[in-house]
Amino acid sequence: MIKTPEEYEHRQIESKWRKRWDEENPYEAVVDEGREKRYILAMYPYPSGKAHMGHVACYTLGDVIARYYLSKGYNVLNPMGYDAFGLPAENAAISGGIHPSEWTRNNIGLIREDLKRLGYAYDWSRELSTCEPQYYKWTQWFFLKMFERGLAYKTDAVANWCPSCGTVLANEQVLSDGTCERCETGVQTKWINQWFFKITDYAERLLDDMKLLEGWPERVLTMQENWIGKSHGAEVGFELESTKERIGIYTTRPDTLYGVTFFLLAPEHPLVDRLAEENGKTGEVDEFRRILQGTNRFERTSLEVEKTGVFLGDYVINPVNGERVPVYTANFVLYEYGTGAVMAVPAHDQRDFEFARKYDLPIKVVVQPSGETLVPERMTAAYEDAGVMVDSGGFTGMESEPGKEKVCEYLEQEGAGKRAVNYKIRDWLVSRQRYWGAPIPIIYCDKCGIVPVPEEDLPVILPEDLRLAEGGKSPLPFSESFYGVQCPRCEGEARRETDTMDTFVDSSWYYFRYASPHDDSMPFDLDEARYWLPVDQYIGGIEHAILHLMYSRFFTKVLFDMGLIDFTEPFTRLLCQGMITKDGAKMSKSKGNVVSPGEYMDKLGADTLHLYILFMGPPEISKDWNDRGVEGAHRFLGRVWRMVLDRCLPRLNEGSDADCGRGAHLEMRSLTHMTIKNVTRDIEQYAFNTAVSFIMELVNGIYEYTGEDAVTSPMVVREAMETAIKILSPFAPYITEELWEKIGRKESVHKEPWPEYDENLAKPLEITVVVQVNGKVRDKIAAPAGVHEEEMKALALGSESVRKHTADKEIKKVIVVPGKLVNIVVQ
């Protein structure tokens, strides 16, 4: 009877195991002090709908790593959850009339379904969602801890304001053209009273601890370093001529202090109004400000924008030379950086130079480059490099670099200033005038002022029975049942804070919560956290290089300071996966180039998707989706299927093991062991694309070994087949599980140990000696693996092709690279 060959039916196989895995949660993580742990974490998704290719790319990387370490005997924690608060849920409520909570929970259902179909090795019992009160109770708890430690404070600040949405926006919610990502209205700047986290207190530690982050990509560290933006310089006081009050400035160029010819204040600086009033400049200043109001911060800070300003009618005195210089307000001076006031040195600062030319202000050269002499009238740009100080009192003749130090010393002696360090990083604005977020646990009482919600009253529940107010505004300020509250201190009438927290607060600590997601008494169990954390391998998109990763580092340091943990960095290693594009462009609905994982899971299977996405290229580069390529991956899995069922299984009862140390049998064994070696090394280096190609070579080799008329050894066939299935298992979890069962193994393939290789077998049996004459390949000669240098040389010189190329020439030198190559140098 002829048996119809069983085909590779991915649908049937994947639904069978999916069901079993669903029931058994086979990757449940349990603390085991006797075993070494690995915490593998891929950034949790924002549930905007079904999974997209970016998710698949990220989570498949985590899956391979988790499954590999499981097989290597580690105790692996690999959890998943949802970043469930945020703006898109409110947008959906506005456009679709669906409540944010319903929209979010529906979407969680959709993406969970996709993630389960994708077959990832998660411990589903640890699933969490940031919009559930059990979770955000602790987000609020952290806010209280920040408040207790003086790290949460409320103040007036300049913020991005969308007049149409009636709320502040985070910088990342403002598009690059300066419009609101939701309604495309031009974003304005506005002064609002807001809650901040004092991340600037941690600037130095965030910078300093980067040396601990050896497992992070260099570019992420560079981006964070630039973001923190530490600079060294001096703080210098200039005296206002009219009132003698001191105005501090920050400069990185104290060596140019003698070149100051005017003085600038940011338009937002409080002194601007006063000086304008005192000197009858109010009209001009108001007009200037009115023009600035019309432009948003992005336009205002664009390099192309002309530098403009208004003279405020007053002067300041330069502390080093007593010179009197005019005070202006100027568009390009930032209030948020330094002191919001700057000394202007047009000869040595391009911005000041442009401003001076426009308003015909004097330019005074105080640093001369070597080899030329700058003359102000002939300068077309500022000279910003180092040189020799001139016209600088006692410092004249000094090199400008050491001059900086000397000027600082002098300033300190005179009490006019001091050395200072400045950072670009600003405090983290955490308030949002939004509904769908964790309420800030603060109460305002007329008598007691700002009162934190007592810990035992947490969580402050976000009422889910409210509808968005008109214009999409948060309903919280209009809901008396929410904001009306008794003061916890005086029991008088009080109001709740109606702002919610930035969703980056939720995600700054979720990786701690996975340690004990159901704990009701603490944000995380200290013992569980001590065992599992820090995260050994974090995986996610490069777009979070600064915000999320920096905030998480900040939170971790605060937790350390609170004595809850004994480490200061949350993520030991970081892998940033590249984008998946289609036709060279980012996938988007508007471009119509979206490829959806669901479609491919139906057509080709989850395994195919895993395999292809890994095979496309190295994890960190961006990769273009190709339908032919994904079909190739599917074809390979079919080939593996047939290899096991049609080629290998029938041969397990054929032939003998008598000759398995010779000829084709030995070659097969050698290939098997070499493949284990190569795949193991490549997985450890995260070179998954080449790991897959080595498995492909093994499969090709097994086909060759089990060819139609070939005599095979059952032991060799079994070893090769089982190895192939096992090492493929992290890349294609379903088909390998099914095949493992089909070959009669009882345990899950994913719980089987990773194979070891025999070093003697994992070496090529024969080497090819490449013979060159003057660096050009002239022959290739097969030789036994252990061939000696002298033998190689003799082989090379005996080659016919070599003789042809060396005839009538003098052999000057013979270079032998053991086991590889002989180069004969002739003249």
Added chain:
RNA sequence: GCGAGAGUGGCGGAAUUGGCAGACGCGCGGGGCUUAGGACCCCGUGGUUGAAUAAACCGUGGGGGUUCGAGUCCCCCCUCUCGCACCA
């Protein structure tokens, strides 16, 4: 402008320490099997010249250099991608 990274066949991409450039896959060509094949199995496939699976030459963005030998190291230039962008 500043910072980081990358340029390898028709395509995605491989190449420990300088040592066979193009592994593996896609695509393409040929063969087998077949009523048929867009399934499957096998073979071939950087370019030029050539009947050739002979032989030679050329080939890793461009130019120069070091070396017996360079995709890899050094210098100059070009292009692309990403990040930051008036931070005083």
